[in-house]
Amino acid sequence: MNAKPRLLLDAHVHLQNESFGDDLDEVLCRAAEAGVRYLLCNGSSEEDWPSVLDLSQRYPAIIPSLGLHPWYMAQRSDRWLATLENLVRSVPCGVGEIGLDHWQTPRDDAAQEEVFAAQLNLARHLKRPATIHCLRAWGRLIEILDSQPPLPAGFLLHAYSGPAELIERLVERNAWFSFSANILHENHKRVRQTIACVPADRLMLESDAPFMPPPQDRCPDSFRRSGENIRNEPAILPLVLAEAARLRSQPPEELAAALSDNARRFLSVLIER
Structure with missing residues (x-):
C-alpha cells in the first residue's frame, strides 16, 4: 500500500489582508515550494467574509473559515449571525476566528461571551471545526466549554498561549493546539516550553x-x-516545523508525518482526504 502524501497545513492565515493585495500569487507559490498544501484562511468580521470566500474559490489550496472576532464584534449588524450561518452553510467552511479576549480594553465581556457562544452553537449544529482566539481568558473559556455539549468537529486553539496544565482538559473537549513563529523567538519562553507538552496527535x-x-x-x-x-508568510512553516521538532526532542520527519495525519483528521469535513 502506498503511503499517504505529506500534507502540511498552515492552520491559521489571513490572506485577505490588504498587504497581500498585489502579490498573493507569489506568496502562494512560495508556500507551495515550502510544502504547504492547504491554508486555513480565517475571516474575522462581516466586512472580510466575502473576501475569504472569494479567495477560496480562486485558489484551491485556501480553505475558508468565517467568524466574528471579539475585536470586531462592536461593529456587528443586527443580522450578523444569520448572515454567518448562510455563508457557512453555502460551502465547506469552518467557523472562526471566534473567541474571547481579556487583553483588549475597553471591552464588554458579556457581549463577547454572547457572540462567542452563538458561534460555538453554530459550529456544533453544522458539525464544522471552529478556530478559537483566546487571550487572558483561559479560565472563562474552560467554563464556557464545560457548560456546553462537545463540538463534534473539534476546535483549534490558534497560537496557543495558555498554561500547559490546561492541555489535558482541553483535549478532553476535542481541542487542537496551533503554534506559530512565536516559538522562534528565544524570549517567548512559556510557549516554547508548552509546545513540548501537547500530544503529537493534537498539534498544528x-x-x-x-x-x-x-x-x-x-x-x-x-x-x-x-x-x-x-x-509574515506561510512559507515560514518549515522553520517553525524544525524548531517545533527540536523543542519536542522529536525527529522532524516523525513530527511532519504526525502533522500530516492531524491535518487530514481536522479538515476531514472540509476537504477530500
Whole structure:
C-alpha cells in the first residue's frame, strides 16, 4: 500500500489582508515550494467574509473559515449571525476566528461571551471545526466549554498561549493546539516550553500571516520588510516545523508525518482526504 502524501497545513492565515493585495500569487507559490498544501484562511468580521470566500474559490489550496472576532464584534449588524450561518452553510467552511479576549480594553465581556457562544452553537449544529482566539481568558473559556455539549468537529486553539496544565482538559473537549513563529523567538519562553507538552496527535502549526513574524535574523529574504516590520508568510512553516521538532526532542520527519495525519483528521469535513 502506498503511503499517504505529506500534507502540511498552515492552520491559521489571513490572506485577505490588504498587504497581500498585489502579490498573493507569489506568496502562494512560495508556500507551495515550502510544502504547504492547504491554508486555513480565517475571516474575522462581516466586512472580510466575502473576501475569504472569494479567495477560496480562486485558489484551491485556501480553505475558508468565517467568524466574528471579539475585536470586531462592536461593529456587528443586527443580522450578523444569520448572515454567518448562510455563508457557512453555502460551502465547506469552518467557523472562526471566534473567541474571547481579556487583553483588549475597553471591552464588554458579556457581549463577547454572547457572540462567542452563538458561534460555538453554530459550529456544533453544522458539525464544522471552529478556530478559537483566546487571550487572558483561559479560565472563562474552560467554563464556557464545560457548560456546553462537545463540538463534534473539534476546535483549534490558534497560537496557543495558555498554561500547559490546561492541555489535558482541553483535549478532553476535542481541542487542537496551533503554534506559530512565536516559538522562534528565544524570549517567548512559556510557549516554547508548552509546545513540548501537547500530544503529537493534537498539534498544528500556523503562520498567522501576515502577523506573528519570525525574528529579524530568521526571516527569509523573500519576505517583505518595512523598516523593522516584517510581513509574515506561510512559507515560514518549515522553520517553525524544525524548531517545533527540536523543542519536542522529536525527529522532524516523525513530527511532519504526525502533522500530516492531524491535518487530514481536522479538515476531514472540509476537504477530500
